[in-house]
Amino acid sequence: MSAAEQPMDARIEALLLQREIEAFYYREAELLDDRRFEEWLDLLTEDIVYFMPLRRNVKYGQHSEHENTRQGLDAAWFDEGKHTLTQRVAQIATGIHWAEEPLSRVRHLVTNVQVRDVDDAKPGMRELDVRSRFLVYRNRVEEETDIFVGQRTDRLRCEDGAWKVARREILLDQSTLLAKNLTVFF
Amino acid sequence: MTQRIEAAALVDREAGIIARDIFVNEEVYQQELKQVFGRAWLLVGHESQIPNPYDYFVSRMGEESVIMTRDKAGQIHVFLNTCPHRGMKVCRYDQGNARVFTCPYHAWSFSVDGNLTTKPGGLVGVPQYKAVYRDDLDKSKWGLVSVAQMTIYKGSIWASWDPDAPDFETYLGDMKFYLDAVLDHRDGRPGGSEVIGGIQKWKVPSNWKFGAENFIGDLYHITSHRSVDMVSIGPSGQGRRDAPTGDKANRKPPPPFGSIGFPNHGHGLIGTLPFYAEPDYIPSFTLTPEVEEYYREVYHRRVENLGDKARGLAPVGTIFPNCSFHGMQPRALFTWHPNGPREMEMWKWYLVDADAPAEVKNVLRHYYLRYAGPAGLTEQDDMENWNYATAASAGAEAGRYPYNYQMGLGYEEPAPDLKNAVFTGPVTEQNQRIFYGRWAEFMDADGWADLHPGDSGNFAALMARRKS
Ligand code: FES
Ligand SMILES: [Fe+2]
Numbered sequence: 001m002s003a004a005e006q007p008m009d010a011r012i013e014a015l016l017l018q019r020e021i022e023a024f025y026y027r028e029a030e031l032l033d034d035r036r037f038e039e040w041l042d043l044l045t046e047d048i049v050y051f052m053p054l055r056r057n058v059k060y061g062q063h064s065e066h067e068n069t070r071q072g073l074d075a076a077w078f079d080e081g082k083h084t085l086t087q088r089v090a091q092i093a094t095g096i097h098w099a100e101e102p103l104s105r106v107r108h109l110v111t112n113v114q115v116r117d118v119d120d121a122k123p124g125m126r127e128l129d130v131r132s133r134f135l136v137y138r139n140r141v142e143e144e145t146d147i148f149v150g151q152r153t154d155r156l157r158c159e160d161g162a163w164k165v166a167r168r169e170i171l172l173d174q175s176t177l178l179a180k181n182l183t184v185f186f
Numbered sequence: 187m188t189q190r191i192e193a194a195a196l197v198d199r200e201a202g203i204i205a206r207d208i209f210v211n212e213e214v215y216q217q218e219l220k221q222v223f224g225r226a227w228l229l230v231g232h233e234s235q236i237p238n239p240y241d242y243f244v245s246r247m248g249e250e251s252v253i254m255t256r257d258k259a260g261q262i263h264v265f266l267n268t269c270p271h272r273g274m275k276v277c278r279y280d281q282g283n284a285r286v287f288t289c290p291y292h293a294w295s296f297s298v299d300g301n302l303t304t305k306p307g308g309l310v311g312v313p314q315y316k317a318v319y320r321d322d323l324d325k326s327k328w329g330l331v332s333v334a335q336m337t338i339y340k341g342s343i344w345a346s347w348d349p350d351a352p353d354f355e356t357y358l359g360d361m362k363f364y365l366d367a368v369l370d371h372r373d374g375r376p377g378g379s380e381v382i383g384g385i386q387k388w389k390v391p392s393n394w395k396f397g398a399e400n401f402i403g404d405l406y407h408i409t410s411h412r413s414v415d416m417v418s419i420g421p422s423g424q425g426r427r428d429a430p431t432g433d434k435a436n437r438k439p440p441p442p443f444g445s446i447g448f449p450n451h452g453h454g455l456i457g458t459l460p461f462y463a464e465p466d467y468i469p470s471f472t473l474t475p476e477v478e479e480y481y482r483e484v485y486h487r488r489v490e491n492l493g494d495k496a497r498g499l500a501p502v503g504t505i506f507p508n509c510s511f512h513g514m515q516p517r518a519l520f521t522w523h524p525n526g527p528r529e530m531e532m533w534k535w536y537l538v539d540a541d542a543p544a545e546v547k548n549v550l551r552h553y554y555l556r557y558a559g560p561a562g563l564t565e566q567d568d569m570e571n572w573n574y575a576t577a578a579s580a581g582a583e584a585g586r587y588p589y590n591y592q593m594g595l596g597y598e599e600p601a602p603d604l605k606n607a608v609f610t611g612p613v614t615e616q617n618q619r620i621f622y623g624r625w626a627e628f629m630d631a632d633g634w635a636d637l638h639p640g641d642s643g644n645f646a647a648l649m650a651r652r653k654s
Pocket of ligand 1: 269270271272273274289290291292293294
């Protein structure tokens with residue numbers, strides 16, 4: 001059934017959900033770009049899986065199997081939980097984490113937000129699969145500039161009426177990383 | 187012949203003074219590609235990356251792309267990844283499985299297997315051979331270029347472009363003892379390590395030598411890592427790693443720990459001298475009982491396997507010129523590939539005991555990733571230093587002022603139980619002087635004959651210059 005054939009209530013509900021999720025991402029980007037990292041951590045569930053695989057150049061037909069390294073098994077750029085993310089934030093706050101001291105200027109642009117699945121299996125704990133695109137611009141010190149473009153596939157969970165990220169798989173569209181470090185959050 | 191730059195004039199190892207130019211000068215760089223990277227033994231990869239016939243992994247030697255592959259019989263080959271016809275890269279995948287590499291440009295094809303008439307990498311297919319070459323092309327001369335020498339050492343794969351280079355073990359000298367400490371199973375069995383899938387590769391705006399010299403023995407840069415020590419990413423919840431020889435309060439005197447350098451070869455590390463009995467068990471990875479348990483078990487096997495044989499600890503070091511390692515926590519091999527004087531590409535192979543339980547491998551992997559690489563809380567701060575040190579080396583004014591490498595100069599001690607090696611307290615620039623001294627020799631030599639692979643005499647000369 002195409003969207004236009006759905007009953008009006010369902011269409012309005014989908015629209016509201018879409019706007020709610022977009023607002024969530026804009027708020028998240030705002031916190032990161034405003035360097036309110038501790039508040040950003042509050043948007044992540046305690047059991048979050050935060051994963052950014054390495055990308056490989058492989059032959060046609062082998063992409064699904066070999067293009068990206070595997071979560072939980074292989075090397076990655078990130079494959080961690082909230083504890084390590086919290087340590088990253090704490091490290092920046094020491095004021096002597098030289099890769100982020102002075103702090104970078106970072107902007108997160110989030111687009112192409114698609115709610116792909118709504119899971120109401122656990123009562124009062126709605127979960128969503130949401131895919132989006134990002135462009136993260138980072139400029140620091142005098143002229144260091146990096147542009148990171150890619151895709152995020154999130155599992156969002158509604159906890160106590162608030163959305164949180166329970167899983168984030170980030171595909172960065174680079175194979176050899178063109179930046180010297182990954183001190184920004186995605 | 188074009189005039190070479192005289193590197194000995196830029197590197198004064200006796201005075202501990204090194205010109206900034208070696209980090210930024212384009213001519214120095216071009217010369218080192220030929221003189222250093224064209225002659226030395228370079229790390230190419232690890233056997234566990236290509237377990238089956240025809241598996242391949244595309245690696246690098248210096249600036250250039252190479253294909254590391256395995257033929258039908260299991261024999262490993264390393265080819266220059268460029269077509270002899272017009273240069274096109276014959277393989278632009280990072281890894282895969284192929285019996286034949288077919289060039290995308292005019293479709294010359296090259297076989298991994300040799301046979302009676304062709305060498306491995308030989309040209310086996312030329313489109314329209316009869317019509318356009320009139321059957322008149324000596325195919326045997328136009329295969330993929332092979333490295334001059336290749337060796338597999340406990341799973342790690344090394345190659346050299348120079349047929350005159352000494353064999354790999356001679357090239358290592360007694361540094362071999364420490365490469366063993368990196369590659370051997372934690373229970374003391376020879377070899378037994380494997381690479382975790384996926385090689386991190388990233389570009390850093392730094393001359394490659396800043397990385398190599400940091401890893402050869404810079405224990406002076408504690409300030410750089412203070413922030414990570416404060417947030418404690420270590421496997422037991424403290425600092426960034428478990429202390430390599432345990433916590434001071436409850437242990438027997440640990441084996442002597444410091445900077446160990448090989449002046450004849452250019453290698454060096456921070457680690458222990460050889461020791462002959464396993465010290466008391468020191469718990470590690472105490473945040474994860476199953477891993478602590480694994481290392482406890484491994485400790486007992488190690489006591490048994492090694493008996494009173496020599497063993498060493500090698501937390502960090504560099505094998506001249508551009509392979510470094512972490513030998514304990516984390517555990518990895520890496521290369522500093524030159525990408526022009528002001529840029530390098532770092533590649534990282536993370537290592538684990540091949541037969542460790544999956545859960546142990548997983549915990550190690552987590553720890554390695556939070557420590558190392560471009561997202562690693564520790565290494566991010568290293569790259570920051572090398573980035574800005576490189577940029578500042580180019581200043582027209584700054585360039586007139588060389589760098590100071592005088593720490594510990596004249597106080598090098600001969601290392602007991604190691605051949606032609608020096609050993610000084612942990613914090614010294616002895617190993618950096620050894621590295622750049624050897625680098626300058628490579629830069630100025632006409633060939634391996636000038637480099638005296640057996641004994642360059644550097645060790646004796648260094649001992650003769652001692653002040654103590
Ligand atoms: S360049 Fe490879 S066949 Fe012509
Ligand atoms: Fe460091």
